[in-house]
Amino acid sequence: MAISCSKPISLHTITEAALVLPEAIIGPKGLSKRILEKGISWQTPTPGDEVEVHYSVSLQGAEYFDSSRDKGTPFRFKLGQGEVIKGWDEGIATMRKNERAIFTIPPELGYGEIGSPPLVPPNSTLVFDVQLISWYPIRDISGDGGIIKKIISEGKGWATPNESDEVFVNYVAECENGVVISKSDEEGLEFSLISGHLCPAMSKAVKTMRKGEKAELSVKFSYGLIYCEDETSKIDDLVPTCPNLIIHLELVNWRTVVDITGDKNILKKITKNGEAFDHPNEGSLVKVVYIGKLEDGTVLERRGSDEEPFEYICAEEKIHGGLDRAVMTMKKGEEAIVKISADFLNFAAPMVYEIKLIDFETKKPFWKMDPQERISECETNKNDGNILFKDGKFELASNKYDKELITKNEKRKRAAKYVEYNHSFSDEQKNQANSLRLSCYLNEAACKLKIGEYKEVTKLCTKVLELDPYNVKALFRRSQAYMGTSDLEKAEEDIKRALSIDPNNRDVKIKHKELKDQRREYTKHEAKIFSTMISRIS
Structure with a gap:
């Protein structure tokens, strides 16, 4: 900071006013501050900010000899960057907007042993009257x-x-x-x-x-x-x-643009914010209006109007799954543009949907249901899953029996979930619940078999067998899963156990014959490999 000579001014009145206010010491090197006028906010500048101040300066006990006020132009500098003396960097960092204060700066934080001739002698203590006008945060x-x-x-x-x-x-x-x-x-x-x-x-x-x-x-x-x-x-x-x-x-x-899937396959741009915080979930009855277009504006699909919105139940494949997932992130009254990638659609080009969620009704959360409501909900989900299974929609059917991630943080409730927590159930309700739970586990295992998720099948069937060790369906389906992973010994163990419980079960007999044939072929394959190894050694 350069100091220039200007006409000396007397601030005797200000100095007297300052003496009325308490003095504060800043830091360990003797910098003192006495506030003349309080600031108007709680914020203070941080190092790197560009600050704008008015100041007057004098030697301790003398008249002021330099003032930006006389020049009519505030002084600007970057705080904490060494552009001014240390006393300024430390003192002004404590000030609020419009604050005015008297700083007494010892030589160590001013011009030190050298001074700033001819105005500041060596080892001088300086007195500054500073007002912080404003600052510009710099990041x-x-x-x-x-x-x-x-x-x-x-x-x-x-x-x-x-x-x-x-x-x-x-x-x-x-x-x-x-x-x-x-x-x-x-x-x-x-x-x-x-x-x-x-x-x-x-x-x-x-x-x-x-x-x-x-x-x-x-x-x-x-x-x-x-x-x-x-x-x-x-x-x-x-x-x-x-x-x-x-x-x-x-x-x-x-x-706001929401990445529904986390991989940019479904992007939702909110064009009008919705109400409250709730949004639909699986099983919710929703009312929507939407138009589906190609990126060039060609309309391929149009459903509903403000007067007669299109109604459907979430997660029941009434609309494309990608759009359905986007709807389940929307709030009542929200309007959005949803872009779904061609890969996700399994289509030649991406689709753009303009959609408005008019209203929705959510199901009661399972933790708020009484025991009988839970049992009824479980039966409904199981029956819905059975219909989807018969239609060959194994993935959707599995979701009815089980839970899966819809978004990063939202989970669907499986049918079995409604009856897992049965501490409040009566004895009769517990029997109903256990029967439904076994049925859901077995049905889900059947779905997983169809889509080749054999490890999941073994887990589900094992759960059933822990509750019912003589369940032939569980043994039968687990043996199929073991065959799928070529764990033939375990498969045969489950088949034999199932036959010992139900010797006349036709399906189990057929699967036992398939297993014997598979093991015979595997034995031939092993013998061939062994024979080849021996011939190479010879």
């Missing part, structure tokens, strides 16, 4: 000095955009010499943070901003490389004359 977004953000105007709220959101901004990007190279239209610009716009610094910075925030970005070359959206443009020609960028950026608003 190193990239962590390496590549993107420095100076907040010009604070935003509202606390939320900031997420990685997959679509943002609406105003911006002007220019070289350090002031030449504008890109800017948004008068209406602003909307872009996806996944795709980015102009340069990597834009997306990085926006993710740290709040609604309405205005900032100035100082961007080094490595973060300022421009996305070449126009292949004919010669952006590389700008590099020698414009290695670094200054971007004036305002975050106007953003639309």
Whole structure:
């Protein structure tokens, strides 16, 4: 900080007022602070922030000899960067906006043994009258000095955009010499943070901003490389004359985009927020209006209207599973655009759905049900699963008997779940519950057999056998699973045990014959391999 001579002024009145207020000592080196006027907020600047102050300075016991107030221009500097004496860096870091204080700064935190001739002699104690007008928070977004953000105007709220959101901004990007190279239209610009716009610094910075925030970005070359959206443009020609960028950026608003599956196969962009916090779950009756389009705008599907919405029950395959999963993340009254990838659809092109959730009715949570309600719900789910199984929809049927992840944090309740916790059941209800539970385990095992999940089959059948050691169906299905994993000894053990319980069971007899044939073929295969090994040794 340079000190210049100006007309001496007398602040005798201020000094007398200051003596009325208590003095505080800052740090271990004797810096003292006496507040003249309190600030208007609780926040204080942090190292790196650009602060703006008015000051007057004097030697201890003397008249003030320098003042920014006389010059009519506030003094600016970056806090904690060594641009001013240490006493300023330490003292001003404790101030609030509009606060005015007297700082008494010892030589060690001022100009030390050398002083600042001719105005400040060696080993001088300085007295500063400082008012903090404002400051601009400055943040190193990239962590390496590549993107420095100076907040010009604070935003509202606390939320900031997420990685997959679509943002609406105003911006002007220019070289350090002031030449504008890109800017948004008068209406602003909307872009996806996944795709980015102009340069990597834009997306990085926006993710740290709040609604309405205005900032100035100082961007080094490595973060300022421009996305070449126009292949004919010669952006590389700008590099020698414009290695670094200054971007004036305002975050106007953003639309939340939810990655339903976590792999960007189902993306939901919220265009209108819904009500409350609840959303549909499996079994909910929902009322929706939606239009399904290709990306070029071609309409392929249209269902419902505001007057007569389309009604269906979630997770019953009445609409495409991807769209159904998106609906189960929506709130009442929410409107959204759902994009489903071609791979997820098993279709030639992705689909875009414009959808509105008019209303929904959820099932009562199982933990709120009384014992009889749980039993009834379990029977309903089991019967629904049976119908799906007969239709060859084994995955959906399995979901009715069991639970699976719909999203990262939401689980479906399996039919058996409703009757697992039976401490409040009567003896008759316990018998009903155990019978239903065994039936659900066995039915789910049948589904898993159809889709080749043999390890799950063995687990489910083992659960049944722990409750009913003589259950022939469980032994039979577990033996099939063991055959599927070529664990033939265990398969034969279960088959023989099933036959000892029910010697006339036709299905078990047929499977026993298949097992014998399989073991015979396996024995021949082993003998052939052994014979080949012996011939090579000889």
